[in-house]
Amino acid sequence: MGWREVAAPVRMQRVAVVCPKVVLRDMLVHVADAGVVEIDRATSDASPDESPDSCLRAAAPDLGDLERDGRGDLLAGEVELRSYADSAVVRDEVAALAGWVPTTELTALTSRLSDVGAGVVPITAPRGVDPPTLLHRGKDLRRSFTALVETYGTVPYADVDPSALAGIAYVLMFGMMFGDAGHGALLVILGFLMRAGRPRVLARFHKAWPFVAGSGLAAIVFGLLYGEFFGPTGVVPVLWLAPLDQPVTLMAVALGVGAVFLAGAQIVGTVNRWREGGWPLALSAPSGVAGGALLAGLGLIVLGANGGLGWLIVVGALVMAGGVGLAYIGFLAAAGRGAAGVTQASVEVFDAVIRVGANLVSFTRLAAFGLTHAALGKIVWDGTTELWRSGGILMAAAVIVFVVGNVLAFALEALVAGVQALRLEYYELFSRIFAGQGRPFRPWYVPTERTGTGELQSTVSSTPIGANLGRKP
Structure with missing residues (x-):
């Protein structure tokens, strides 16, 4: 898959699924089992409440x-099928439904x-109607x-599709605020435990394990740069700067990262x-060239003033x-002419x-929360060393202070850094x-009950769809 495909949502194709009227049910069963077609409805309120527990039988x-057997799942599936069948366009002996299918699934669906x-x-897609969006899932x-x-x-x-760039930006921002090699290593371990699903309580968070492990790796890198373990x-030695010793430099770097x-x-x-x-x-x-010029101009002014x-x-x-x-031209075109339009455009500019x-200054929180993390670590370490020097039973208290203090700092700062990185991602x-x-x-998906060999039984019914569902055709 090329980078152009990866950087855009999955390509969609507008299609019509067509069949002889007498096999409409059989076609819908296969469409539902495939789960790759989003079928149009005549009205927005025509959609049934699709149940995740519903299923279908190949034969009507x-x-x-x-009902007597208590098969609510099959009844729910038949209700869904009936709703889609009612949306079909029937001309003479041919029935058809329109919808959307990912282009990568067309060949397999046609064969099926x-x-x-x-x-x-x-x-051809209707004019003015955008296809639905499906992002590439890929691996974990x-x-x-x-x-x-x-x-x-x-x-x-x-x-x-900005998924890859957004993920990289998030872990870097998190790491800058959570810069501690020891705490980062704990996050990496937690991420791999989530991947393994051990203990079982972490299994529900399996999908998030790359996020957690990646954030931990970024925290380790910044922890080494800060000399924090x-x-x-x-x-570990300070490879770049100690946050509490050079807060102004850290703040300037945060602004540069934000820019x-x-x-x-x-x-x-x-x-x-x-x-x-x-x-x-x-x-x-404002999110185009005009906004880019405002940001670039501000950057040049700041550089010129400093130099x-x-x-x-x-x-x-x-x-x-x-x-x-x-x-201003863009805002005025949207606001319309006249004094009201000019005023509105001026305010918006x-x-x-x-x-x-404001968006640029907001990135100073990368430094602010990095300083907070370093300050908490220093408080815990100073308390630990003072107790340790006192000797005797206070040495045991020093160990307790170190462990409990780091647990509290880890939990608090992980929460704060996670939330603040998310805030910067979304708002800025x-x-x-x-x-x-x-x-x-939203493709229609209802699984079909399998035979003893695990195969879906394909049947061609000679009964109209309405009769199969207890209605007059």
């Missing part, structure tokens, strides 16, 4: 027998339906990162706006002015400029990447 059952005399016909690592994006919302079909114990992340989000957002509405939207949107380069400040101001102009600075980065929500791909 007697509903009375099912041919067994009952049905077919899959690619058709990608699936874990995809969950991060899907928790925020559904990626519009036209947009880039269960606090400033001296077990890089915001620039990356702005680039992805620009691509998305272009794919959604072409160059006019990509140029004028005493007046010409760079002027260039930055001009770049920001260009961004303001592009954004002012808000966009302020938001760029995703707000630039996404301008709207897509519609999730």
